[in-house]
Amino acid sequence: MPITPDQQAEIDTLRAQPQPTLRATAPGMEAHLYNAYDVLDHGFIRVIDYMGDDAAICQAARVSYGRGTKSVQNDEGLIRYLMRHWHSTPFEMCEIKLHVKLPVFVARQWIRHRTANVNEYSARYSILDREFYIPAPEHLAAQSVINNQGRGEALSGDEAARVLAYLKDDAARCYDHYAEMISDEGQQGLARELARMNLPANIYTQWYWKVDLHNLFHFLRLRADSHAQYEIRVYAEEICKVVADWVPAAYGAFEDYRMGGATLSGKAIDCVKRMLKGEEVTQETSGMSKGEWREFMGVIG
Numbered sequence: 157m158p159i160t161p162d163q164q165a166e167i168d169t170l171r172a173q174p175q176p177t178l179r180a181t182a183p184g185m186e187a188h189l190y191n192a193y194d195v196l197d198h199g200f201i202r203v204i205d206y207m208g209d210d211a212a213i214c215q216a217a218r219v220s221y222g223r224g225t226k227s228v229q230n231d232e233g234l235i236r237y238l239m240r241h242w243h244s245t246p247f248e249m250c251e252i253k254l255h256v257k258l259p260v261f262v263a264r265q266w267i268r269h270r271t272a273n274v275n276e277y278s279a280r281y282s283i284l285d286r287e288f289y290i291p292a293p294e295h296l297a298a299q300s301v302i303n304n305q306g307r308g309e310a311l312s313g314d315e316a317a318r319v320l321a322y323l324k325d326d327a328a329r330c331y332d333h334y335a336e337m338i339s340d341e342g343q344q345g346l347a348r349e350l351a352r353m354n355l356p357a358n359i360y361t362q363w364y365w366k367v368d369l370h371n372l373f374h375f376l377r378l379r380a381d382s383h384a385q386y387e388i389r390v391y392a393e394e395i396c397k398v399v400a401d402w403v404p405a406a407y408g409a410f411e412d413y414r415m416g417g418a419t420l421s422g423k424a425i426d427c428v429k430r431m432l433k434g435e436e437v438t439q440e441t442s443g444m445s446k447g448e449w450r451e452f453m454g455v456i457g
């Protein structure tokens with residue numbers, strides 16, 4: 157269960173007590189604040205706090221005395237300009253603090269994004285919950301034959317059933333041993349910091365993760381991408397929904413220039429120019445490798 161009834165009651169209490177403030181608030185984000193959004197079988201993301209909105213990006217860009225807003229259209233144009241020209245520091249003026257519950261193997265990918273502040277649940281101090289990520293059958297896929305870093309068709313039949321049973325049984329056995337080792341009933345009980353080494357990488361952990369909007373966009377660009385592993389991508393996609401409501405103009409520019417856009421090499425631009433002049437360019441005459449050509453064709457369709 158991602159959120160227990162007690163935890164939900166705490167969230168409801170927080171949401172029932174709005175505070176007046178002079179600070180800039182984003183109505184779209186206020187609707188999300190504290191709420192938990194389920195991800196995978198036991199995980200979630202929820203916004204704990206945030207700073208800034210679209211206007212704060214413009215305010216910083218103009219180093220303004222007031223809110224920095226000229227008009228929504230002006231602001232959107234400015235934000236698109238900043239995004240287009242990699243003028244990134246105004247986006248760093250907005251921050252978000254998330255509470256995330258995620259499997260340890262996803263956390264290992266996530267923590268590679270060094271430009272965030274993290275505080276993780278202490279498994280030295282606390283006892284980890286008996287919660288493991290078990291993929292839904294459609295995500296229990298075979299190794300991809302075309303991409304060493306990906307997966308192919310879903311497993312089927314006996315193999316799917318056997319793999320699922322291994323995942324469940326191994327996690328249950330490891331947790332039983334963990335619980336037995338830390339127990340102090342009739343024994344000394346192994347330290348929690350040691351007993352945890354027996355737990356599998358699909359056990360859930362939790363952390364608070366604070367990041368500015370520029371670095372969040374970098375994270376989302378990489379992890380909401382179709383090439384990212386499904387299990388981290390679903391977290392990124394859930395965060396995207398929140399960010400779209402928080403800073404709609406900045407998110408729109410990000411979607412257009414970063415998620416929807418592509419970087420072309422000098423050779424690729426040369427090929428586009430030759431194609432526009434009517435020349436039939438092939439991989440052999442492009443000057444690009446097969447991989448580069450495949451990706452280039454993927455971009456220009």
Ligand SMILES: Cc1cc2nc3c(=O)[nH]c(=O)nc-3n(C[C@H](O)[C@H](O)[C@H](O)COP(=O)(O)OP(=O)(O)OC[C@H]3O[C@@H](n4cnc5c(N)ncnc54)[C@H](O)[C@@H]3O)c2cc1C
Nearest residue numbers: 265267268269270271272305371374375378379383384385
């Ligand atoms: C599809 C995919 C596959 C991957 N496969 C692997 C893999 O096989 N093995 C593996 O180890 N990792 C892998 N990674 C992780 C990847 O290499 C990066 O570590 C991760 O995406 C974080 O990116 P980042 O360093 O740009 O982000 P951040 O750590 O948030 O840094 C943002 C930017 O800040 C700058 N920066 C931050 N810290 C430093 C620093 N100390 N020195 C210099 N510049 C810095 C860099 O410009 C960096 O791009 C993979 C990532 C993806 C998306």
